[in-house]
Amino acid sequence: MEMYLDKTLTARERAQDLLSKLTLPEKVNQLSTHMIPAPIPGIEEGFSLENGIGQLAIMGGKEEPKAHAAMIRMLQDKVMASSRLRIPAVIHCEALSGPVFPNALTYPTSISLGASFDPEMVREMGDKIRRQMVAVGARQALSPVLDIARDLRWGRINETYGNDPTLVSEMACAFISGLQGSDHTKGVAATAKHFLGYSITEGGINMAKTMLDGRETREVHAKPFEAAIRKADLLSVMNSYAEMEGRPVCASKAILNDLLREDLGFDGLVVSDYMSVDRLVNNFHVAKDLQDAAIQCLKAGLDVECPNPSAYNHNLVEAVEKGLLDEKYVDRSCLRSLELKFKLGLFENPYPQEDSVIEKVYTDESLELGSLEASRKAMTLTKNDGILPIKDKNARILVVGPTGNSLRKMWSTYTAVGMEEMLLGNMAAMAGLEGGSGQMDADSIFGGKVDNDVVETLIRRRYPQARTIFHALNEKYPNVEYLMGCDYKDPDKTYIEAAVEAAKRADIVIVTVGGKNGYGGHSTNGEGVDTASAGLPGAQEELLQKVGEANPNFVVVHTDAKPLVSSNAYENAKAVLEGWLCCTYAGQAIAETLSGENNPGGRLQQDVPYGDGVYTYHYQQNASHYKTLQSLGSATYNDQKGVVARPFGYGLSYTDFEYSNAKMNVLEEAIPVLQICVDVKNTGNTHGDEVVQLYGKDVIGSMIRPIRELLGFKRISLLPGEVKTVTFDFKLDILSFINEEKEWICEAGEYNFFLAKDSEDESLCLKYELPKTLQVDYTKRDFFAKAE
Incomplete structure (x- = not known):
């Protein structure tokens, strides 16, 4: 052999x-x-x-x-x-x-x-x-x-x-x-x-x-x-x-x-x-x-x-x-x-x-249940003045906006749907496929042009369990009306006057906004589809503003490849729900969250800027972050009221959580191994999920260090009144860095650790003092804390 x-x-x-x-x-x-x-x-x-x-x-x-x-x-x-x-x-x-x-x-x-x-x-x-x-x-x-x-x-x-x-x-x-x-x-x-x-x-x-x-x-x-x-x-x-x-x-x-x-x-x-x-x-x-x-x-x-x-x-x-x-x-x-x-x-x-x-794997219901549960867990509530959840089943609800009755707008590029749309509609839209014959073959496969209606039909055929936001809400509330209001991209295709009149008749308005993630000019973001603006495409901001003026009782549901950038929404909407791009079960998860069947536990994986053109993130270096930046006396953009609309890690729930009994133990001394614990209690009346976040800060460094660094996190589920202890174990070398001599070190001095609900929460702080600078084997350092 x-x-x-x-x-x-x-x-x-x-x-x-x-x-x-x-x-x-x-x-x-x-x-x-x-x-x-x-x-x-x-x-x-x-x-x-x-x-x-x-x-x-x-x-x-x-x-x-x-x-x-x-x-x-x-x-x-x-x-x-x-x-x-x-x-x-x-x-x-x-x-x-x-x-x-x-x-x-x-x-x-x-x-x-x-x-x-x-x-x-x-x-x-x-x-x-x-x-x-x-x-x-x-x-x-x-x-x-x-x-x-x-x-x-x-x-x-x-x-x-x-x-x-x-x-x-x-x-x-x-x-x-x-x-x-x-x-x-x-x-x-x-x-x-x-x-x-x-x-x-x-x-x-x-x-x-x-x-x-x-x-x-x-x-x-x-x-x-x-x-x-x-x-x-x-x-x-x-x-x-x-x-x-x-x-x-x-x-x-x-x-x-x-x-x-x-x-x-x-x-x-x-x-x-x-x-x-x-x-x-x-x-x-x-x-x-x-x-x-x-x-x-x-x-x-x-x-x-x-x-x-x-x-x-x-x-x-x-x-x-x-x-x-x-x-x-x-x-x-x-x-x-x-x-x-x-x-x-x-x-x-x-x-x-x-x-x-093959048949067993592709008919395994647990796979689909996992996708549904992931969609529920992704729901991120970033504002709520008490309007959510919608408890009145007979409320007159208007769903308005270009994403509210579209399955495709909740699908992302790198899925079977996004890929097939690209391959059949424009073979040259993706790098590597120039000169392909996809446009010629679209008719032989779908019997027609690869446009929005064809893609919607494709999704409904392949994924019969999928629901649009409107259809999913209509299964829970009998008095739901839908109007598009405006096109998702073309600013000249607007129907805002009709939307405004309908909004005046509604008890609650769900304004559904966002983009289309895909390939080519019909998309608003995706591979090779970049934008000069981070805000809403087309006339959607105008739709949001005028509908909101007509009926202040409005909720914004945003589904897109990135978080909502709209100072108007955060200033005037009663609630903002980020639905992201959850594909098959997006509509169902959004409707369940609006109705209260799903208690949102998602958190922002991005810092949300207050307005278009703002550039900030939570781990920026000292003197660059807006909280420590002083540019001739100004720490913010001159033409914006604020910098961050919502910080990284932020998210609301239909219940409340209380942190207590925070403590720190030193488990090993050589390269210090720290253990940080905190008790978390659900103080509300609803079962819910909390994401406990641990941040660290090297207070004084020989090299300029970040204002804070995420070290670890743990999502936990709590019944009303239930208490769980969350424990983080990590080596201090998780905060190591490269000095001027190109060595990885943990530098002597003070370290602050924050048990937090988001990246700007510094209410619960523990301190540790490292007596001497330590050289670190960077190949064995910690990359994130172990959380239990």
Whole structure:
């Protein structure tokens, strides 16, 4: 038996043996990907190749899971038949909110999950996604997104868990642990993206220059990736499209090798974001041709090109043969590609599972219940003057606004719905699909133009359990009327006069506002859909204002990829509910929250600015945060009444919670291990969830430090009158930083710890004094506190 077929050897040993048997063209093909846009009829039938392939990208898929699995089996057979040594391909797809193919599980998108502050729920979600992907033979997910999103103009905020590095780190580790599983041969390789600093760009524009210094890059934006590597055994990483310090990230040895591998300890596979290599020629103009681009990227540490072999093909073969590239770079990346395949057990089991297993997994009701519960937990109440919950079942309710009777507006980009809309409506809307034939094939699949009505019909057919906000409310209240009021985007399409007259007749008005998260010009945010304004699109702000003037008894329900930025809403509405993008069960969860069946327990994963153009976040450095900034006597924007409408971690409930008996114990002295406890009591009459948050502050530092840092959090559920003790355990090195000598240290002096309900709550403070400065092994430091 060949060594590489010996299961008793390690994945690295098997990969090394197989590598030694491959020809140069075979090795190069292991660094390439082919895309199969499966919604296009018959496209997979004509698929062929020579010398095998590293990966297959499946975008969309077959209507039924068994048919989808049969397609993957057929494609895998073709790949293995084309390979002299029958090397299987890794099948990858997007899985941010669930596998991106029809009839797969759909969870709320990441920004909604961030609002839940519930990493255990996210871990269970990852496990459910794993089960569905493995069942049909897909073994790598291009998820999760670990970018820290602070600029609300950037279109991809919904793909992130929020703007705090500790929140993102803990959610990322939870998702990856569930997705990859404890046994990788039965798991899905997670791909953390986008390495690094992708969300912090000039002007908030997608793919633009990253605006970070080295210290913030390392201490803040690398933190979630390092946590995923050191705590969750992350198997794969995807590069950022952007540039840092004058180099495209995909061709930066400093980022992909020196930082990612040597500093952060990553030893897995780096795959390219789609068409990244081409950008060296077409956008950055740092390569004369695709061969030059391929050489630069491979030497920097980019292992696999996606989604098609644009540059990692004959270009690399010729480069080695002509002496332009040392073959050791091909070998290095090929070894990583093969090692992942052995880790996943693909040589023993490259195919989907049996039909009976597929049927069981795809009819498991617990998966759907998990999605519903996640939607409920994401609901975030940020204002309530007592109007909610709506107790009068006979109240005359007007639902007005462009999102109130639309399913699509509650769906996010990286779902089966968003992906199929993009593939069928405009194949060139997403990077990597230029020149596709999706527009020509839309008629043959849906029998008509891919417009809003067609997408709504698609959702209703695929997800019959889904409800719009209006329909879900109408099932609970008999006297509900709906008017659109205005278009979600076009400021000239307004019907505000009719909405105003209807508002005057209503007891309560639910103003439903938000955007459309997707690809292309019909969306208001999404990949490549950035905005100059962080506020409401189109005429929605005007609608909100005039309806509110007509009937002050109004509630704002906001569903979008980011929090509501509207000083008018926060000043004048009776209540504001953030519904985020919860997909299948968004309408039901919102209606249950408005009626009081669901007590909201979500918290803001973003600081909400008071007005458009305000830029602030809770862990800004001393002298930069608005509370410590003094610019010629002014600490705020000159043309705004305030800075923060609602702070990070904020959220209301239909009950009240009281904190008491806070105390701190020192468990170990060397690198101090601290334990902080607090009793939390539900003092109201309703069962509810509280999110206990722990913040830390290094009071005086030799380097400028953040005004506060989130260290940990715990969501707990309490019955009326019930008391629970929440305990946080952590090493003080969670607050370590890099000094001027480039050493990680915990600096001597005072540390403050706040047990808080949000990032601005400093009412409960405990103090600790570190007698001497300690050097820290940063590879073993804490990234978030353990909470029980």
